[in-house]
Each structure stands twice: as structure tokens, then as C-alpha cells.
Amino acid sequence: xxxxxxxxxxxxxxxxxxxxxxxxxxxxxxxxxxxxxxxxxxxxxxxxxxxxxxxxxxxxxxxxxxxxxxxxxxxxxxxxxxxxxxxxxxxxxxxxxxxxxxxxxxxxxxxxxxxxxxxxxxxxxxxxxxxxxxxxxxxxxxxxxxxxxxxxxxxxxxxxxxxxxxxxxxxxxxxxxxxxxxxxxxxxxxxxxxxxxxxxxxxxxxxxxxxxxxxxxxxxxxxxxxxxxxxxxxxxxxxxxxxxxxxxxxxxxxxxxxxxxxxxxxxxxxxxxxxxxxxxxxxxxxxxxxxx
Amino acid sequence: xxxxxxxxxxxxxxxxxxxxxxxxxxxxxxxxxxxxxxxxxxxxxxxxxxxxxxxxxxxxxxxxxxxxxxxxxxxxxxxxxxxxxxxxxxxxxxxxxxxxxxxxxxxxxxxxxxxxxxxxxxxxxxxxxxxxxxxxxxxxxxxxxxxxxxxxxxxxxxxxxxxxxxxxxxxxxxxxxxxxxxxxxxxxxxxxxxxxxxxxxxxxxxxxxxxxxxxxxxxxxxxxxxxxxxxxxxxxxxxxxxxxxxxxxxxxxxxxxxxxxxxxxxxxxxxxxxxxxxxxxxxxxxxxxxxxxxxxxxxxxxxxxxxxxxxxxxxxxxxxxxxxxxxxxxxxxxxxxxxxxxxxxxxxxxxxxxxxxxxxxxxxxxxxxxxxxxxxxxxxxxxxxxxxxxxxxxxxxxxxxxxxxxxxxxxxxxxxxxxxxxxxxxxxxxxxxxxxxxxxxxxxxxxxxxxxxxxxxxxxxxxxxxxxxxxxxxxxxxxxxxxxxxxxxxxxxxxxxxxxxxxxxxxxxxxxxxxxxxxxxxxxxxxxxxxxxxxxxxxxxxxx
Numbered sequence: 060x061x062x063x064x065x066x067x068x069x070x071x072x073x074x075x076x077x078x079x080x081x082x083x084x085x086x087x088x089x090x091x092x093x094x095x096x097x098x099x100x101x102x103x104x105x106x107x108x109x110x111x112x113x114x115x116x117x118x119x120x121x122x123x124x125x126x127x128x129x130x131x132x133x134x135x136x137x138x139x140x141x142x143x144x145x146x147x148x149x150x151x152x153x154x155x156x157x158x159x160x161x162x163x164x165x166x167x168x169x170x171x172x173x174x175x176x177x178x179x180x181x182x183x184x185x186x187x188x189x190x191x192x193x194x195x196x197x198x199x200x201x202x203x204x205x206x207x208x209x210x211x212x213x214x215x216x217x218x219x220x221x222x223x224x225x226x227x228x229x230x231x232x233x234x235x236x237x238x239x240x241x242x243x244x245x246x247x248x249x250x251x252x253x254x255x256x257x258x259x260x261x262x263x264x265x266x267x268x269x270x271x272x273x274x275x276x277x278x279x280x281x282x283x284x285x286x287x288x289x290x291x292x293x294x295x296x297x298x299x300x301x302x303x304x305x306x307x308x309x310x311x312x313x314x315x316x317x318x319x320x321x322x323x324x325x326x327x328x329x330x331x332x333x334x335x336x337x338x339x340x341x342x343x344x345x346x347x348x349x350x351x
Numbered sequence: 352x353x354x355x356x357x358x359x360x361x362x363x364x365x366x367x368x369x370x371x372x373x374x375x376x377x378x379x380x381x382x383x384x385x386x387x388x389x390x391x392x393x394x395x396x397x398x399x400x401x402x403x404x405x406x407x408x409x410x411x412x413x414x415x416x417x418x419x420x421x422x423x424x425x426x427x428x429x430x431x432x433x434x435x436x437x438x439x440x441x442x443x444x445x446x447x448x449x450x451x452x453x454x455x456x457x458x459x460x461x462x463x464x465x466x467x468x469x470x471x472x473x474x475x476x477x478x479x480x481x482x483x484x485x486x487x488x489x490x491x492x493x494x495x496x497x498x499x500x501x502x503x504x505x506x507x508x509x510x511x512x513x514x515x516x517x518x519x520x521x522x523x524x525x526x527x528x529x530x531x532x533x534x535x536x537x538x539x540x541x542x543x544x545x546x547x548x549x550x551x552x553x554x555x556x557x558x559x560x561x562x563x564x565x566x567x568x569x570x571x572x573x574x575x576x577x578x579x580x581x582x583x584x585x586x587x588x589x590x591x592x593x594x595x596x597x598x599x600x601x602x603x604x605x606x607x608x609x610x611x612x613x614x615x616x617x618x619x620x621x622x623x624x625x626x627x628x629x630x631x632x633x634x635x636x637x638x639x640x641x642x643x644x645x646x647x648x649x650x651x652x653x654x655x656x657x658x659x660x661x662x663x664x665x666x667x668x669x670x671x672x673x674x675x676x677x678x679x680x681x682x683x684x685x686x687x688x689x690x691x692x693x694x695x696x697x698x699x700x701x702x703x704x705x706x707x708x709x710x711x712x713x714x715x716x717x718x719x720x721x722x723x724x725x726x727x728x729x730x731x732x733x734x735x736x737x738x739x740x741x742x743x744x745x746x747x748x749x750x751x752x753x754x755x756x757x758x759x760x761x762x763x764x765x766x767x768x769x770x771x772x773x774x775x776x777x778x779x780x781x782x783x784x785x786x787x788x789x790x791x792x793x794x795x796x797x798x799x800x801x802x803x804x805x806x807x808x809x810x811x812x813x814x815x816x817x818x819x820x821x822x823x824x825x826x827x828x829x830x831x832x833x834x835x836x837x838x839x840x841x842x843x844x845x846x847x848x849x850x851x852x853x854x855x856x857x858x859x860x861x862x863x864x865x866x867x868x869x870x871x872x873x874x875x876x877x878x879x880x881x882x883x884x885x886x887x888x889x890x891x892x893x894x895x
Binding site: 073099101102128130131132134135138139142155156157158159161162163165166168169170171195196198199 | 517518519520524525526527528543544545547548549551552556559589616618619620621623624659670671673674675676677678679680703707
């Protein structure tokens with residue numbers, strides 16, 4: 060069986076910046092084939108010169124990515140996508156502005172061909188508090204924030220009082236917060252590492268970086284998982300292929316998105332030399348992790 | 352040019368100038384007149400047809416909220432609690448216990464080819480004294496092939512071990528909608544997204560097309576015709592090309608027994624494209640197929656605990672439901688179709704959804720004033736008097752889900768709404784009093800298509816347990832009959848063409864064994880349907 064395809068859900072209310080983020084993703088895919096399921100690809104900013112094929116509900120891009128319109132049923136659109144002969148490296152779904160993105164991500168748990176990667180909720184820094192207090196949509200917004208593995212706090216340039224907003228977000232959600240303008244964030248922070256494990260080129264910028272660990276000997280499960288669970292808020296993602304001391308003949312996959320930590324099993328350990336874990340996060344904290 | 356005059360025991364016309372008649376003359380598929388034989392002879396030479404001489408003729412029934420999906424699901428065995436009629440006119444008896452359901456499906460299983468999935472529909476465990484179906488029950492049908500039993504609400508399903516194993520569902524699976532027992536093991540009951548996903552996985556994704564193909568719409572038309580329906584909506588369809596093609600082919604046949612009105616699912620594609628698509632579809636209309644309606648679904652269902660409710664919310668404290676299309680999107684989508692002159696049907700179950708629907712129409716009218724739009728709230732089950740007054744002021748219609756009173760009234764009273772709001776749900780009397788044009792409906796396949804039963808619900812307001820739910824919202828039989836004919840036609844903008852027996856209208860009749868105005872009101876649902884006449888063509892229902 061081929062490895063399951065990582066499945067990411069982008070949630071957030073109308074106007075938060077989901078489409079802007081998806082445009083960045085499609086432009087910055089760099090060799091990875093994303094299938095992106097959106098509510099309206101007319102809203103995407105797809106350069107006509109990059110369109111390889113247009114098939115009604117789908118647009119195939121020259122860089123190997125595919126956009127599909129969700130239409131009336133995400134379930135049938137997703138199943139249709141999985142039946143296609145082409146393989147994708149990552150599937151990203153744009154949840155509707157009123158959907159609970161956590162429920163959408165459940166699909167990846169039900170579908171063996173998918174692995175749940177993360178729920179990213181895009182938040183409009185200028186609007187979110189008013190929306191969350193709205194009589195009719197407030198509870199919807201609150202459910203979205205609660206469902207997030209990572210919050211992308213967008214339009215921070217438009218926020219009145221950013222520190223107060225950060226405090227308030229902390230009361231709504233346990234997810235780490237990544238600040239952005241125009242949804243401009245390093246894509247690897249959101250869409251992670253190569254699906255085959257921690258082998259991708261490490262991304263870096265002024266504000267974030269990656270740190271890679273290797274262990275030649277089997278690793279103590281409790282120690283590693285505790286380290287990840289207790290990692291500071293600036294740690295946004297981690298992925299590793301690990302040989303645990305209590306299961307030395309198994310290839311365990313450790314996966315952290317925001318505060319959601321999962322350990323899976325990918326079969327026998329085989330002849331891989333060492334355990335390897337890559338952490339992505341904001342810079343100052345990685346400095347302290349390095350010291351540990 | 353043949354003119355046929357039908358005699359009848361009584362003709363109930365819905366035309367107040369001449370409410371009753373003994374004869375009706377039909378020429379070229381249209382009504383030439385209704386009155387006495389002497390009067391109709393004035394039109395010239397006529398042929399007599401006396402086969403309805405002991406029958407009662409009403410305008411053909413108009414079902415304003417049903418789904419052709421009803422015809423789709425009859426491809427699979429029905430395992431519901433209540434008796435139902437198959438498209439072939441055979442009785443599908445209700446199954447009164449989980450063992451009966453299992454036994455019926457064990458027999459069906461033996462007829463299936465190796466490897467095929469088994470799907471069934473209509474299951475309703477709420478009448479089994481609290482006992483739920485579990486995976487061990489479903490495994491008695493088969494442990495090898497995938498088995499999915501879909502509940503009557505189409506939001507819940509039971510699955511067997513084969514289905515759960517294939518999806519890797521175990522006690523550690525943490526997904527909303529996977530029901531677990533006290534010990535933490537999945538019971539095989541799946542809800543909402545989980546149910547839908549498993550049903551599609553078991554059946555194959557092509558099932559969506561099968562459920563809406565040419566054969567499906569034929570089966571739907573037959574089920575409707577057996578109930579005296581001559582015009583029915585398919586009130587939410589993405590209308591992919593394959594479906595449109597099937598509908599065009601079916602409706603082109605002389606033997607196709609109904610007029611079909613599909614409503615375009617407005618969320619299928621962005622409104623700008625949707626408007627263009629619908630405008631193109633309208634050009635394909637024929638006598639029996641009308642593209643003209645748009646449907647927007649705002650909230651979920653009351654019994655599914657997903658309706659959007661105003662304060663104080665669910666009686667049992669369940670958190671508020673979910674938006675499918677939220678207030679902002681509703682404004683945007685509604686306005687796009689409103690501007691282009693389309694009539695929009697807005698699904699609103701909870702009263703917050705109704706409020707949002709009303710206000711969206713109000714804003715659309717302010718942005719683009721329009722007369723006689725007849726935008727209609729579909730279900731509007733919790734709408735109160737104030738909301739009806741607003742609907743009236745805005746020129747809106749309502750289509751009320753009267754069948755809910757029987758099928759879920761007891762649950763609404765005890766759990767979801769509480770006695771006070773349950774007693775005023777599906778408020779037909781309030782609609783009458785406030786002057787909101789209204790219809791009543793079945794939402795088939797959620798409940799069986801049967802306008803006389805629906806009228807019976809609005810008249811008697813009896814629940815399945817026999818309780819009267821809301822004396823004050825009962826309506827007289829005559830008003831209920833209007834709601835399933837001319838009233839429903841009005842909500843579809845077809846009232847000038849059909850819905851009453853009047854000169855120039857389509858010769859669409861329901862032929863009944865008895866007079867619904869003369870039988871005791873509590874017997875209204877038991878009035879037999881002999882068949883229908885559609886555009887002058889007689890369709891006799893097979894005898895069960």
C-alpha cells in the first residue's frame with residue numbers, strides 16, 4: 060500500500076484570507092503536487108498561462124497541482140479525487156466559511172488513503188472579535204477557533220490592539236498562533252515536510268527556522284513525546300521517523316501540528332540508519348531547543 | 352380536435368366561482384370547462400367518458416417539496432417502520448423490530464452478486480423502545496460484504512464489521528459521528544459526515560449519479576403518481592449534465608406521469624455561473640419539465656439537532672445547530688438569483704434560520720426591488736406569528752413540513768422543542784390567519800409522498816403516539832386541500848396554469864375513490880387514489 064496522503068483543512072470565516080493563502084500555496088508549490096479543493100476557483104488568482112487543462116470542475120496547473128471545485132458535496136468530490144489515476148503529495152481542502160473544519164478533517168481519519176495533517180484556521184485580526192460576538196455566527200466562529208491545530212492570525216496590520224487580541228485568542232483556542240499579513244507565511248510551516256519523513260530541505264527565514272535531530276540508538280518514547288507535548292508555543296510542527304526503544308523493529312511516525320500530536324506506525328523499521336525528527340517553529344525558541 | 356367530457360360523482364374545483372361540478376370537459380390536454388353536462392355540450396361535439404362516474408375528481412396534487420432521490424433510493428430495499436408503497440404500487444410493509452429488519456436483509460443478501468455492497472434505507476429505530484441497532488445485528492446479514500443501513504433521516508447509518516474494518520474504525524478512532532458503547536467500542540452507528548462517507552464508500556461514488564438518473568426519475572414519478580400527484584418538485588439538485596439528460600428524456604415520453612420542477616442547488620457552483628447555467632436550462636423546458644427554481648439550504652434539521660434556533664435553543668440543552676450557508680453567503684447568493692428574476696426557495700428549519708432567510712429577502716428587495724418574487728421559506732417549521740407577519744409584508748410564501756407533526760412530533764415535544772414550541776410548529780393556521788400563501792409537504796424520501804396524508808397531518812395534527820400536537824394550529828380540510836393543490840402551485844408560480852379545475856388550465860386531475868370533503872377529517876389519509884390525469888392522459892394506479 061502506498062503511504063497515505065497528508066490532508067490539510069483550511070478553515071476560517073468569510074474574508075479571513077483563506078483564498079489568499081491558497082493562492083500562495085499554488086504559486087509556491089515547488090515540485091510538490093498539491094490537490095486543492097475549493098469552494099470557488101473563480102476566486103483563486105490562477106495565472107492563465109499556467110493552466111495545463113481545464114475540465115469544468117477541475118483546473119490542472121503546469122506545476123502539477125490540481126484545483127477542484129467542491130460543489131455541493133465534499134464527500135463525493137473527495138472520493139472522486141481519490142479515484143483519479145494521478146497521485147498527489149498533499150490534499151488541501153478549503154472549508155466553507157461556516158463549516159467546522161475539525162469535522163472536515165475527520166474525513167482523513169475515516170479514509171485509509173489519507174492521513175490527517177492539520178487544521179489551519181485563518182483569522183481576520185480586524186474582524187474576529189466582533190464576529191465571535193455576533194448572535195448568529197458567534198458560536199460558529201468559536202467552534203472554528205477551537206477546532207484549529209494552528210491559527211493563522213491574518214491582517215495583523217489592521218488589528219487595533221494585537222496583544223489584547225492574542226490574549227483573547229488564547230482563551231478561545233489552545234492552538235499556536237502564527238501572525239501574518241496578506242497570509243504571507245512560510246508554506247512549510249503550514250503544509251509541513253515531505254510526506255516520506257523528515258528529509259525535506261529545511262526552510263528558513265528571518266523569523267522561523269527548522270531544527271533537525273537524529274538518534275542512532277532507539278529513543279525513549281515517553282521522553283520524546285513529553286518534549287513535544289511540552290514544547291513552547293512557538294513550535295508549530297514536527298515530523299519524524301523514529302525507532303522507539305519499546306518498539307525497536309517498528310517504523311514509528313511522530314507528527315505534531317500545532318498542539319496535536321500523533322504517533323503512527325509505518326511498518327517494519329527496515330535498514331534505516333537512525334531516527335530523525337525535524338521541528339519547525341519560530342526562531343528564538345528553536346534556539347533554546349538546540350541547547351537541550 | 353377531440354373533446355372529452357368526464358362525469359364524476361363530484362368534482363372539487365378549487366375555483367370559488369364554481370366550487371363543485373359534475374362534469375369536466377378536456378380538449379388538447381387543457382380544461383375546457385367544468386359544470387353541468389348541458390353547459391359543456393355548448394362547446395360542440397363531445398365524447399363521453401364515464402369511467403370516473405363514481406369517483407371524485409380534484410385538481411392534480413402539487414408536491415412543493417420532494418426529491419427525485421425518492422426514486423433513486425427505491426433501487427435499494429426499504430426497511431422503515433411504516434408501510435410504504437413501491438414505485439410499482441406494491442406494499443412495502445413496515446418492519447417492526449430490528450430482527451425483522453435483519454431477517455428481510457438476510458433474504459435480500461442472498462440475491463446479491465459476490466462482492467457487491469448491500470445498502471438499505473428508511474430504517475427508523477426510534478420506535479423500538481430505546482434499543483439501537485449494533486454491529487452484531489448488521490453482521491448477521493453478512494460479515495463479508497459491506498453492509499450499510501441508512502436511517503429514514505438520511506443523516507445516520509448502521510454499518511457492519513466489514514465496513515468498519517475497511518475504514519480502520521476502532522475504539523481509538525476519535526471522529527465526530529462514530530457512536531461508541533459504554534465500553535468505548537464503536538457500535539456501528541455512524542452519524543452525519545461519517546455516515547455519508549461510509550455510505551458512499553460502500554456504494555461507490557458513482558451512486559450519486561445512479562440516484563438521480565433517468566430510471567430514478569421514472570421511479571420517482573410513479574411513486575408520486577400513485578399518490579395522486581401530477582406536479583412534483585425535485586427541490587435540490589446540482590443538475591449535472593447526466594441528470595439533465597435523463598430528466599429531458601424521461602419528460603419527453605408521453606407515459607411520464609408528472610410535471611417535474613427541479614430546483615437548482617445554488618451552492619453547486621458560484622452564483623454568477625449558476626445564473627447562466629439556469630438561464631440555459633430554462634430554454635430546455637417542456638410541458639413536463641420546468642427549470643425555474645433555485646434552492647439554498649441554510650441550516651440543518653431539528654431532529655438531527657443541526658437546526659439554527661433562536662434563543663432559548665434546544666429544549667434538552669443541545670448546543671445550537673450548524674449553518675450550511677451562513678447569513679453572509681445567503682445574502683450574496685440570494686441577491687444574485689433575485690436580480691435575475693429567479694424565484695428562490697430557502698431551506699430554513701430553525702427559527703433563527705427563518706429569521707435570517709426573511710432578512711436576506713428584505714435586503715435583496717431593498718437592493719433590487721421586485722414585485723411578485725414569491726421567495727419561499729421551505730420547512731419554516733419553527734416560524735412564529737411575528738415571522739409570518741414579516742413574510743406577508745415582504746411578499747414571501749411558506750411551505751410547511753406538516754408530515755413532521757406525525758413522524759417526529761413526539762420527539763419535538765419531549766426533547767428538541769418542548770411542548771410549547773412543538774404545539775405551534777408547522778403553523779398552518781397562523782399562515783392562514785396572516786395571509787401568507789402556503790403549501791404543505793412531505794420532503795420525500797424523508798417521509799413518503801402522499802398529499803392526502805400531508806393534508807391529514809395539517810388537519811388533525813396527530814403524532815405517531817396519537818397525541819394532538821397544537822389544537823390551535825389545525826386547519827379545516829378545505830384549506831388543507833387548497834394547500835396541496837392551488838396553494839402549492841402558487842408557491843411554484845404555476846397557479847395560473849394548474850392547481851385548480853378552471854377554464855384554460857392544464858387537465859391535471861387526482862382521481863379519488865371518495866370525497867375528501869365528506870369523509871370524517873380523521874379519515875382523510877385513507878381516501879383511496881384511483882390514479883391521475885395529466886394533460887388529459889389517464890394514468891390508472893396499479894391496485895396494491
